[in-house]
Amino acid sequence: MSSNISNNSSNISSSINTSPELPSGFAEQELSRSIGRSRINSIDMMRGLVMLIMLLDHVRERFFLHMQVSDPMDLSSTSWGLFLSRFAAHFCAPVFVFLTGVSAWLYANRSHGQPRSARAFLIKRGLFLIALEILVINISWMGNYHTLWLQVIWVIGLSMLTLAALINLPRPWMAVLGFAIVFGHNLLTPIHFQPNDWAYGLWTILHDRGYLISEGALKIKVSYPALPWMGVILLGYVAGPIFSQKPNANPLEATQRQQTLLKLGISCWVLFALLRGFNIYGETLPWQAGAHLGETLMSVLNLTKYPPSLSFLLVTLGGMFFCLVAFERYFASSGKVEGRLARVGHGLSVFGSVPMFFYILHLYVLLLLYSLAKFIFDANNGEYFGVNSMGWIWFIAGVLAIALYYPVKRFSEYKKHSTQAWIKYL
Template identity: 75%
Template sequence: MAPQSHGRSRINSIDMMRGLVMLIMLLDHVREQFFLHMQVSDPMDLSTTTWDLFVSRFAAHFCAPVFVFLTGVSAWLYANRGHGEPRSVRVFLLKRGLFLIALEVLVINFSWMGNYHTLWLQVIWVIGLSMLALAALIKLPRLWMALLGLLIVFGHNLLSPIHFEPDTWGYSLWTILHDRGYLIAEGDLKLKVSYPLLPWIGVILLGYVAGPLFSRKFEAWQRQQRLMLLGVGCFAFFCLLRGFNLYGETLPWQVGESIGQTLMSVFNLTKYPPSLSFLLVTLGGMFCGLVLFERYFAAGSLFSWIGQKLAVFGSVPMFFYILHLYVLLLLYLVAKGLFGANHGELFGVAHMGWVWLISLVLIPLLYYPVSWFSRYKSQSQQAWLKYL
């Protein structure tokens, strides 16, 4: 394979992975708009959930780790172009991180409920903060970055017993770093940290360290071999630590009345903050997925048409993220206006089958504006488009 097409294939595999988790995220957000009356707890309550709700929610667990890890990879690729001298990525990370935080507060929050009674600091906020942290650490040697990332990812579960009560000196900082909670719990406008930051700093550091795997210095088989080893290694660690309830998860799994209940208990993993078990499963799946995309979904392969569509969604992730949230808000308001509230003050569908159907209908409809914007972005020289 020629070096130029070799590089393009690698970038496409990243976009395909982003596109896949975007569509999984769409399913989860349809659930949050139209199935809110059957909201799950954190972690998922096995005594009340159903298998279809559990599986749909579990699939959404892959979204944030993939976003954050590939943000680190993309930062390395930005700094180390395939031609010319390396360029500084610190300023771009700072600007992009602050831009994402502003988007979370000013644009994305309103899209959830159509009001501002609570500011939810969620995944876009934590990606923005992670980029600021990466910018601060960008001059560290790659070995130090790798060790620091591994220390955070593997060691942060040791911090779980530490808690601060509201109004104590360390509460606000610890809420941002590790414990999900309200920074402002009273008043007309509340402020809640839904995504604690600390573990995600470790993930973005490891993503940056993994960036050279996607450079032209690696042949396809070398990259795929290393990614597959990383994926298998993550799954092996998960089986060892989780299988024997040794470490890495706050809730030990238990044998249920059926195989299905036992499996749900095993994969009932803590997301806020993401436990080590949570990250091992999701990042392991991402590593293996990148290999499969490059082998079987690239140009000329059997499933290339699927890969091309996924790559379009993944090429403009922020545009898709904002677009689909406002489309879902509009659809919800229209449905509630036409049919009225049928679950207390909420409008909702009867079961998860409707959630899957709505998601499947929306995918081709959203593809057209996303495809248009992707082409426009690739042809335009406007600098601000890099942020979308």
């Protein structure tokens, strides 16, 4: 299974921020007051976009599970529609985790007042997310507890706890450690431990996807190895100053920020083209030329997610940098929402303002819909109920996005004005 801000964004930043409200949640009105409106909107739009992509992927997992995909994907049995839908979902977890690091830095470095430690903030949210994964998220997948799947919310929480432990490191050292993890963890791929080895449990959590407990009434499986994501959240924290804004800031700051993000995006994609193009490093499965250009492109972009390879992170984080620039330049509105792009941006920011609420809501809606469909129509694809084409998956996801927009918007407005502390976690 995969996974994978305005004033509303403050709400999300409180939740997904230090733990992608998400996938997570957090810094809030306080954060939104300290950051510029259009920039916060661009972050919310980015989160909103990947939330909708995630919705598509989870609809696929509900109603197209009879056409399961491996990691990396088996291109001999994967259609273009299925490949593109799954590839798009690759962007979700990197965006959530990186922006969690950014939000933690913004929380600690307010534009008004003295800097503050984000350690307690990260610890509380990290533990909350891990508990949420175990007690709320897991049952939404299967409707029972025969297996506890430790997935994206778990890994965000664990990454937040790691950042909390390292929060007092000088930023240059944090950058070195983050880059070392992200660029070097592929070297660890040949290392494996057997279930009876002393390091098996720790290595399963950090690097090798597998079962912590494979027998008994409750099995526990780590679906998201944590080590690469720890590197990503560290780099997000290091990148936090790119998004900072001082009172009465020079208007050129926005242009400088966009230029920095563009350079980061270009650097990621150029490095990917070199490393992946020549099969030098960064991916466990070399690409191969296909019968035609489409097959070759699929092979090049067929990247490992569990754990995320360097190539996987270069493509997805590079795309995120480009999107942040586009959202700030063309989709953000400084006042009344006007124009088609601004309306699209506003809609995305609604979903991005309360990502944790949307995450939980859509999972239980999908569980209910799947249970009803299987009860009414029975299993029609082996043990599963499912539709017969990706076109139906896109259609169902589109209908659900429209149907869930209103409750998400209402909750976003409620959270914006609420003084209840627990609301900040959603």
